[in-house]
Amino acid sequence: MKDWLRGAIEHATKLGASYADIRLLNLVTENIQVKNGTVEAITSRETMGFGIRVIANGSWGFASSSLVNEGEMRRIADLAVQIAKASSTLKKDDVVLAETEIYQDKYVTPIKKDPFAVPLKGKLAILIEADKILRANKGVKIAETNMRFFRTEKTFISSDGADIDQVIYESGGGIAATAIDGDQMQVRSFPNSFRGNYGTAGYEYVEDLDLVGHAPRVAEEAVALLTAKECPSKTTTLIIGGSQLALQVHESCGHPIELDRVFGMEASYAGTSFMTPDKLNKLQYGSKIVNINADATTPGGLGTFGYDDEGVKAQRTPIIKEGLFVGYLTSRETAIKLCQKSNGTSRADGWWNIPLIRMINVNLEPGDWEFDDMIKDTDEGIYVETNKSWSIDDKRLNFHFGCEIGWEIKNGKLGDIVKNPAYTGITPEFWNSCDAICNKNHWIVWGTPNCGKGEPSQTAHVAHGTAPSRFRNVKVGVSK
Amino acid sequence: MIGKERALEILQKVIAMSDGDETDAMLSTKQSSLTRFANSTIHQNVSQTASDINIRIVKGKRIGVASTDRINDEESLKKLVKKASTIADFQEENPNYLGMPDPSPVKEIDSFCQATAAYSPSQRAEAVRTLVKVCDKDSIIASGSFKTESNEIAIANSKGIAAYHPTTSAEITTVVMKGEQCGYAAASSNHVSDINIQAIAEEATDLCRRNVNQIEVEPGKYDVVLHPYAVADLISITCALEFGALAMQEGRSFMSEKMGQKVFSDSLTVWDDGLDVSGMPMPFDFEGYPKQKVVLIENGVAKNVVYDTATARKAGKPLTGHALPPGSTWGPIPINVFMKPGSETLDSLTSKIKKGLYVTRFHYINPFLDIKRAVFTGMTRDGTFLIEDGKMTKAVKNLRFTMSMIDAFSHLDGLTQQSMFVGGWFGVRVPGALIRGFNFSGKTQF
Incomplete structure (x- = not known):
């Protein structure tokens, strides 16, 4: 097979490509969903194909196909070069790639249990038991439990001489209880909303989640929310739980530091960024205790891999250092414009898409607070957990998040549950109001398997390590 | 092929x-x-x-x-x-x-x-x-x-x-x-x-030229004229979340309580029609069953939801041809949505507003704040203007809206005669609209 891949690269080069790479992927997924005692879906999907990316006449071209044979690879190489030549009719400058080390290597996600070798029966037993416990609470109208597993085998070969094989395993799952009373509906989820938490790991990841053990609390909280008081509308101190803070990092830091977005390459779709190059090393993005790193080597993170889809080795890059904005997520094409090397974040969704700059594990580093001490240290405020809704403007400044649940904080103690908590703010003001971050005992890597970007639309698997943190003077209760 | x-x-x-x-x-x-x-x-x-x-x-x-x-x-x-x-x-x-x-x-x-x-x-x-x-x-x-x-x-x-x-x-x-x-x-x-x-090109550049020197306006309730781009976002998401039979049967939709009731303004009529070639037609659903035209909202009354085989047989209703692909657990949804036009133009709608806003389109709408009340939040984008005494006077910086779509479309006070097909998965065909008292909850810096 590798001869075919090399042959396609050579063919593209002969047709005029100054650079070419090919990615061959075989992606296997398994999805199991149980709802109200019924196994709603067990689906298995396998897709194999390849994509060829070339630079010809100084412009990009890309073509892909699910028909994997030598002749089709040559046809697609031909098409990619034709497309690049069409692109070059509307260019200003030639595409130039930053230098990078060239690797011939293999990488396999370290796992203990191959999720695809675990019998369905065992997986179903966990999901059905968790579902049963959720429904044992009569206030729960909809119980949902699920697991998903991915295995991606990919080979990357470039005209620069790279030859990299990777096998990435991803596993995850979650549970959710929905309580409904008339025109009110409340949901509680574990370990995170929108189908749980995910990591690059084997089946042991799902076992460690203990979905069954958390089901009684999840059900109780969903039902309790129906009769809870509404989150008050006010400006107050806000303590944000880890999974919600992960999405806050994602939307208000992860996206605006994508250098392609900064350069306007996503302007027509997701938008641009307020974190422009003139602000690099100057913008006080957050308070002195805010440190954020992009790290594709975080053990078990959903954004962890060996090499990105340009053959750049996984690495760790400082983004926010003591509150100062110091780095971007980059690709070979964009890094060179800042006289840098790529920091390895260029990734494609499947064989059918081009690589784009995508978040990896963009982590808020732990602070030094115990959670209980943080609550004790707070006279008045709201503690919120688990994302319900998210929205942010096209430069990533004004954000609005809704959460599943909140608790009042009064005189250093957690008080009553409040429902429909939401908060809003402006990104740098918000991060500069951060005055406490919990320590590594509370730090969890939250996997997001549904980050959207690009046209055609691509979905990336990314993650954020976070611990509960405190923010002052935040506008809460804006859900109407 | x-x-x-x-x-x-x-x-x-x-x-x-x-x-x-x-x-x-x-x-x-x-x-x-x-x-x-x-x-x-x-x-x-x-x-x-x-x-x-x-x-x-x-x-x-x-x-x-x-x-x-x-x-x-x-x-x-x-x-x-x-x-x-x-x-x-x-x-x-x-x-x-x-x-x-x-x-x-x-x-x-x-x-x-x-x-x-x-x-x-x-x-x-x-x-x-x-x-x-x-x-x-x-x-x-x-x-x-x-x-x-x-x-x-x-x-x-x-x-x-x-x-x-x-x-x-x-x-x-x-x-x-x-x-x-x-x-x-x-x-x-x-x-x-x-x-x-x-x-x-001319439409976009004309808008760009007019969208100059944006001023800041304070959040609050404004009468708004919405271009079809903006209406399309609101209507398509509302239909997908609220007008599927499974969502209704499970109690996830406001249709569980409001079927047959007057919910919206008299002027709101919305239907799904997979056979209409003025949309992006698809003659059968993902079970191979022929698409039926289904009126979802008629003169403000919530009339119907769409069905696949499972939900139709459970409810004892005829199939309507709205199944999603096998393995999907979302249930049937309307995907070929049309909204009945009115008799106005965007200019004539604007002329009916003393003080308000014109919105070209929305960005990053999230509908999950309160699904049963269809509370959405999102930003304006790419051309928001102040309306004063019936005329667009100044460009304004973008605003965040947070509002129940039930409230929004019950305050619908005019629709354009011309409708527009706005792309998406299968797209929607909608007119421009005037909505009274649209709630803006925040603002941004550009």
Whole structure:
């Protein structure tokens, strides 16, 4: 097979490509969903194909196909070069790639249990038991439990001489209880909303989640929310739980530091960024205790891999250092414009898409607070957990998040549950109001398997390590 | 494209291999090309050739679903059938499974355009050059995408359904910018010749020129005129979340309580029609059942939801042809949505407002704050203007809205005569609208 891949690269080069790479992927997924005692879906999907990316006449071209044979690879190489030549009719400058080390290597996600070798029966037993416990609470109208597993085998070969094989395993799952009373509906989820938490790991990841053990609390909280008081509308101190803070990092830091977005390459779709190059090393993005790193080597993170889809080795890059904005997520094409090397974040969704700059594990580093001490240290405020809704403007400044649940904080103690908590703010003001971050005992890597970007639309698997943190003077209760 | 005969032949072959009591299968192929431009140059340019076959095998009430993209490989097809069969063997009984649909005549609709299917990278580049040329005249920077695509879908089941539909689509969107100014335009059709690049370029650049020196306005309730781009976002999400039978049966939708009630303004009438060629037609659903026209809202009254086989049989209602692909647990949703126009123009709607805002489109709408009250939040984008004494007077910085769509569309006070097809998954055809007391909850800095 590798001869075919090399042959396609050579063919593209002969047709005029100054650079070419090919990615061959075989992606296997398994999805199991149980709802109200019924196994709603067990689906298995396998897709194999390849994509060829070339630079010809100084412009990009890309073509892909699910028909994997030598002749089709040559046809697609031909098409990619034709497309690049069409692109070059509307260019200003030639595409130039930053230098990078060239690797011939293999990488396999370290796992203990191959999720695809675990019998369905065992997986179903966990999901059905968790579902049963959720429904044992009569206030729960909809119980949902699920697991998903991915295995991606990919080979990357470039005209620069790279030859990299990777096998990435991803596993995850979650549970959710929905309580409904008339025109009110409340949901509680574990370990995170929108189908749980995910990591690059084997089946042991799902076992460690203990979905069954958390089901009684999840059900109780969903039902309790129906009769809870509404989150008050006010400006107050806000303590944000880890999974919600992960999405806050994602939307208000992860996206605006994508250098392609900064350069306007996503302007027509997701938008641009307020974190422009003139602000690099100057913008006080957050308070002195805010440190954020992009790290594709975080053990078990959903954004962890060996090499990105340009053959750049996984690495760790400082983004926010003591509150100062110091780095971007980059690709070979964009890094060179800042006289840098790529920091390895260029990734494609499947064989059918081009690589784009995508978040990896963009982590808020732990602070030094115990959670209980943080609550004790707070006279008045709201503690919120688990994302319900998210929205942010096209430069990533004004954000609005809704959460599943909140608790009042009064005189250093957690008080009553409040429902429909939401908060809003402006990104740098918000991060500069951060005055406490919990320590590594509370730090969890939250996997997001549904980050959207690009046209055609691509979905990336990314993650954020976070611990509960405190923010002052935040506008809460804006859900109407 | 492999054609009707070959597509149905492959489906019959996999159905014949199945050991299930009932089996259905869906085959799709796609040739999709997209030219993306930014900073007035083509920076991404891609093509995808893809195929997929999905099989659902049912044994009693135990269901197994599997899919692969190797549609022409005999061994892969055998493996696919075996995988789905094995999953069904391991499955628990699903009491909600109420059988596959019986065959019913499907109307043939011609939505395939050879010129669109054959549109080349050079033609797309030429179109983008035309757009950039208009922008260049005023030193405006262009970004956007131009997609041309051909698809075919075939669905068959062991009860005799055998449906096939080829289609094409062309879609362009552009955001043009000059400093802090920006404008937007988009068009979508089955036929690439319907896309008037020059008109798109002029619409976007005209908006950009007017969207200058944006002032800040305070959040609060404003009467708003919404361009069809903005109406499309609100209506399509509302319909998808609230007007599916499963959402209603599970109590997730406001339709659980409001079916048959007057919920919205008299002037709001919305329906789903997969056969209307002024939209992006699709004559059958993902179970192969023919699409029926369903009136969702009539003169403000919540009238109907859409059904697939499972939800229709559970409710004792006729099927409406709105199933999603096998394996989806979302339930049926309306995907070919139309909104009845009125008699106004955007200008005449604007003239009815003493003080308010004009919104070109919304950005990043999230509908999950309170699904049962359809509370959405999102930002304005690419052209928001102050209306004073019946006229658009100044460009304004973007605002965040947070509002129940029940409240919004119960304060609908006028619709334009002209409707517009706005692309999306299958897109929606909607007019422009005047809504009184639209709630803006926040603001941003640009």
